Amino acid sequence: MRVSTKSKFLEHNWNWHLKNAVRDPNRLATELEISLSDFKSDFPLLVPFPYLNRIQKGDLNDPLLLQVLPKVEEETEVSGYILDPLQEQKPTNLPKGLIQKYRRRALIVAAAACGINCRYCFRRHFPYDQSRLDQQKWQDLLEHVSLDKTLREIIFSGGDPLILPDKFLENLILRLNEIKHINTIRIHTRLPVVIPNRINPRLISWVKKSRKKLVFVFHLNHPNELNDEVRKYITKIKLNNTVLLNQSVLLKGVNNSSKVLTSLSEKLFEAGILPYYLHLLDPIKGTSHFFVSASEGMKIIEDLKGHLPGYLVPRLAQEIPGLDSKKTFFY
Ligand code: SF4
Incomplete structure (x- = not known):
């Protein structure tokens, strides 16, 4: 049975979708009319209905299902x-929750959960339980940001930062508004792709209050993820103070094809989002079946260049600990 989203109340209640998400593989099998092998993972299944409804029933190779x-x-x-x-779990002298990989920008692991569990996730083994931030830790962290005048950009990552309540996010934005040396706040999120009505009037309200540029980096891997509903809601945060980008992970069986990625770039552009990075898979335990080599990635990018204007070709990138920036591949 699929969940009706018709009532006005449900339409605006993204939390309801999260609470009623599918967490049981047997339920997933019933909803999608597929049969599954009996496999239990310590990284649990989590897929809300607005995303599940985009998966083709009966197709075990559906690119959204594979994710x-x-x-x-x-x-x-x-x-x-x-x-x-x-090496994100290596001890550092920074306040808990803060990761600084590169100069001038720092990342806050703001939330300990996501709206969906992606099997290839680079933080699927991250010890979120030990990284939760209480009020005092948030204070310490924001104080550090205000004292470190080399910082120009703060990145909210997670988990998914948009899983936090809007009141809390608004307070964070207002605090960062007061820190003169911070120019940009970047929010890495997949929630609006998974539960589009996460972009609700309360979210729009704090976005409008930001005096700093807000960069939203969405995470879409396949054009089937970008349906009319996602486009409708994402368009609402296309404002004067926002920039909308997308990052994808190159995943075997999901999007390792120039046809799929050409279509994704075109659909992103229609929605006002520019393709930013195409990441090579990070070698996380349990994800090797998604691996696509750098040379295959470069061939795909070469092909994309023949089909798309340069501004719609994402940069093929890989994160290598210890480097001053992400490694990008030139072609
Ligand atoms: S939304 Fe992002 S952080 Fe969350 S599970 Fe998926 S890839 Fe990982």
Whole structure:
């Protein structure tokens, strides 16, 4: 049984979709009319109905289903695929919740949960339970940001920062508004793709209050993710003080095709979003079945260049711990 979203109340209640998301593989199998092997993962299934409704019933190879379906391949031990390849869990002198990989910008692990569990996630083994920020830790963190005058940009990541209540997010934005040396606030989120009505009037209200430029980096991997509803809601945050970008992960069986990525770039552009990064998979334990090589990625990008204007070709990138910036591939 699919969930009706017709009533006015439900239409504006993104939390309702989160609470009623599918967490049980048997329920997923029933909803999608598929049969699944009996596999239980310690990274649980989580898929809300607005996303699930975009998956083709009966198709085990649906590119959206592949992104959320726990598979027995996740148990295969592959050399080099480890718990923390990006070394985000290495102890530092920074306040808890703050990660600084590059000069002039710092990342806050603002939230400990997401609106969907993506099987290839680079933080699927992140110890969120130990990283939750209480009021005092937020204070320490914001104080550090206000004292470190080298910083120009603050990045909210997670988890998904938009899972936090709007009142809380508004207070954060207002606090950052007061810090003169911060020019830009970047928000990495997949929630509006998963539950489009997360972009509600309260969210728009704090977005409008930001005196700093707000950069939203969405996460779409496949054109089927960008339906009319997603486009309708995302368009609402296309404002004078916002920039809308997209990052994708190059995933075997999902989007390792220039046809799929050409269509994604075109649909993003129609929605007012520019393609930004196409990431190579990080070698996270349990994700090796999604691996696509850098050389295949470069061939795909070469093909995209023949079909799209340069501004719609994402940069192929890989994060390598210790470098001054992401490694990008030139072609
Ligand atoms: S939304 Fe992003 S952080 Fe959350 S599970 Fe998916 S890839 Fe990971």
